[in-house]
Amino acid sequence: MQKNDLFRMIVEDMSEEGEGIGHVDGHTLFVKDAVIGDEIEGKVIKEKKTYAYGRLMQVVSPSKDRVTPPCPVAAPCGGCQLQAMNYKAQLAFKEKKVRAHLERLGHFTDLPMEPILGMEGEPFRYRNKAQYPLGRDRDGKLIAGFYAGRTHQVISCGDCLLGPAINQKILDSVLSFMENCRIEPYEETTGKGLVRHILIREGFATGEIMVCLVINGRKLPFAEKLVEALLAIPGMASISLNVNRKNTNVILGDEIINLYGPGYITDRIGDVSYQISPLSFYQVNPAQTVHLYGKALEFAGLTGTETVWDLYCGIGTISLFLARQAGKVYGVEIIPAAIENAKANAALNGCANTEFFVGKAEDVLPEHFRQTGERADVIVVDPPRKGCDKVLLDTMLAMQPSRIVYVSCDSATLARDLRILCDGGYEIERVQPVDMFPMTVHCESCVRLVRMK
Numbered sequence: 519m520q521k522n523d524l525f526r527m528i529v530e531d532m533s534e535e536g537e538g539i540g541h542v543d544g545h546t547l548f549v550k551d552a553v554i555g556d557e558i559e560g561k562v563i564k565e566k567k568t569y570a571y572g573r574l575m576q577v578v579s580p581s582k583d584r585v586t587p588p589c590p591v592a593a594p595c596g597g598c599q600l601q602a603m604n605y606k607a608q609l610a611f612k613e614k615k616v617r618a619h620l621e622r623l624g625h626f627t628d629l630p631m632e633p634i635l636g637m638e639g640e641p642f643r644y645r646n647k648a649q650y651p652l653g654r655d656r657d658g659k660l661i662a663g664f665y666a667g668r669t670h671q672v673i674s675c676g677d678c679l680l681g682p683a684i685n686q687k688i689l690d691s692v693l694s695f696m697e698n699c700r701i702e703p704y705e706e707t708t709g710k711g712l713v714r715h716i717l718i719r720e721g722f723a724t725g726e727i728m729v730c731l732v733i734n735g736r737k738l739p740f741a742e743k744l745v746e747a748l749l750a751i752p753g754m755a756s757i758s759l760n761v762n763r764k765n766t767n768v769i770l771g772d773e774i775i776n777l778y779g780p781g782y783i784t785d786r787i788g789d790v791s792y793q794i795s796p797l798s799f800y801q802v803n804p805a806q807t808v809h810l811y812g813k814a815l816e817f818a819g820l821t822g823t824e825t826v827w828d829l830y831c832g833i834g835t836i837s838l839f840l841a842r843q844a845g846k847v848y849g850v851e852i853i854p855a856a857i858e859n860a861k862a863n864a865a866l867n868g869c870a871n872t873e874f875f876v877g878k879a880e881d882v883l884p885e886h887f888r889q890t891g892e893r894a895d896v897i898v899v900d901p902p903r904k905g906c907d908k909v910l911l912d913t914m915l916a917m918q919p920s921r922i923v924y925v926s927c928d929s930a931t932l933a934r935d936l937r938i939l940c941d942g943g944y945e946i947e948r949v950q951p952v953d954m955f956p957m958t959v960h961c962e963s964c965v966r967l968v969r970m971k
C-alpha cells in the first residue's frame with residue numbers, strides 16, 4: 519500500500535475515535551466518516567508499517583446504520599465524529615467502547631453494566647456552551663466557526679447543530695461589531711490580532727446568556743458598542759472579556775474583565791439553581807446532566823447522616839444534589855472562580871451543610887485526612903479526562919468509605935483507576951453509561967463501588 523493508492527473495502531469495525539476500520543490485502547485501514555457496514559472506495563493518505571489511513575472517496579453501498587449528516591460541515595469540522603451514523607448505532611458504539619475499556623484495560627469480567635442512557639428527544643441542539651475560534655476565509659472575510667479536524671484552520675460555521683440557533687445571531691453581532699470597529703481576529707501563526715475565541719453559554723432552564731470574548735490583550739476598543747449590540751439579544755445577562763496572551767492551544771486565560779452583568783449567569787438542574795462564571799466548568803448537556811446526577815445520587819445511597827466528599831466539584835453541582843440527603847458534604851476544586859460559585863450556590867439553595875476548598879483533590883484530601891483522621895462514608899469523584907492522581911486513590915482507600923461513586927468522561931482512565939480501587943478492597947456494583955455528547959465518540963459513565971468486608 520502506498521500513498522494515493524485507491525482501494526475498495528467493507529467497513530468491519532470502528533475505532534475509538536470513530537474511524538471506520540477495514541482490511542485490504544492484509545493491511546488495516548482507518549477511514550474517517552466511514553460507517554461500520556459501509557462498502558466504500560477510498561484513497562490512501564498516510565501509510566504506516568502495519569496500517570494506513572484512507573480518505574473516503576465514495577460510499578459504494580451504504581451501511582443500514584448510515585444517515586445523511588444534517589450539518590453541512592460535518593465531515594471537514596471533525597467535531598461530530600459519528601454524525602453519519604443513526605443514533606441507535608451511536609449508542610451501541612459507546613456502550614461497546616466503555617465495556618471494551620473496562621475489560622481490556624481494567625481486566626474486569628462479568629461487569630454489572632446497565633444499558634446506556636441515551637437522549638430521549640432529538641439528539642441535536644443539546645449543548646449549552648460553544649467556543650468559536652475566529653479567522654478569515656480565502657476572500658479575507660471575517661468568520662467564526664470551528665477548526666477543521668486535526669488542523670487549526672477555521673471553517674465558517676455559525677449555526678453548529680449541537681448548540682442553540684441563537685448562537686448564530688450572537689456571532690453575527692460580534693463579527694459585525696469587529697468589522698465596523700476594525701478589530702482584527704487573532705492569528706495563531708503570527709501571534710498578531712486581538713480576538714481569539716467567542717465563548718457563548720446559555721442557561722437552558724432560565725434563558726440567560728453569557729458571552730465572553732477571549733482576547734490577546736487587556737483592552738477591547740469600543741467595548742461599549744459591543745455591549746450595546748449584544749444587549750439587543752433577549753436573555754443577554756453577562757458580557758465579559760477573558761485575557762489570554764499566551765501562544766497556546768488552551769482557550770481561556772486566567773483573568774476575566776467584566777463588561778456587563780454580575781459576572782455570571784444562573785441556570786437550574788432539576789430544582790437546584792447554579793451561578794456559573796465564564797471560567798467555571800459546567801456540564802454541557804443539561805437534558806442528560808439531570809439523569810447523570812440522579813444516578814450519582816442514587817449510587818451514593820444516602821440516608822441523611824453521611825459524611826461525603828465531592829472531589830473535582832466544579833461549581834458544586836453534584837455537591838448540592840448530595841447535600842440535601844447527607845449529613846455533611848465537602849467539595850474540592852482547583853479553579854478559584856468555580857469555588858466562589860460553589861459557595862454562592864450553596865447559599866442560594868440553602869445548603870448550610872457544605873464546605874468547599876480550593877486546591878488539587880490530590881493535595882487537599884490527603885492533607886485533611888492527615889490532620890483530622892476523619893473517615894468518609896461516601897466519596898464521589900468526577901475528574902477530567904486524565905482521571906485521578908494515584909495519591910488521591912491511595913488516600914481514598916485509606917479513608918475506607920463504604921461507597922465510592924466514580925463519574926467519568928473517559929472510560930480508559932476510568933478502567934485504570936477502577937482497577938486500583940478494586941485491588942484495594944472495593945467491588946464494582948453498577949456501571950451506568952450516559953450519553954452526554956451525541957454525535958461525538960465521547961461517553962460519560964457513572965460507577966458505584968462498595969467496600970468489601
Ligand code: SAH
Pocket residue numbers: 798799800801829830831832833834835836850851852853856877878879880900901902
Ligand atoms: N463535578 C462537576 C465538575 C466536573 S469537571 C460537574 O459535574 O459540574 C472536572 C472538574 O475538575 C473541573 O471543574 C476542573 O476544574 C476540576 N479539576 C481539574 N483537575 C483538578 C484537580 N487536580 N483537583 C481538583 N479539581 C480539579
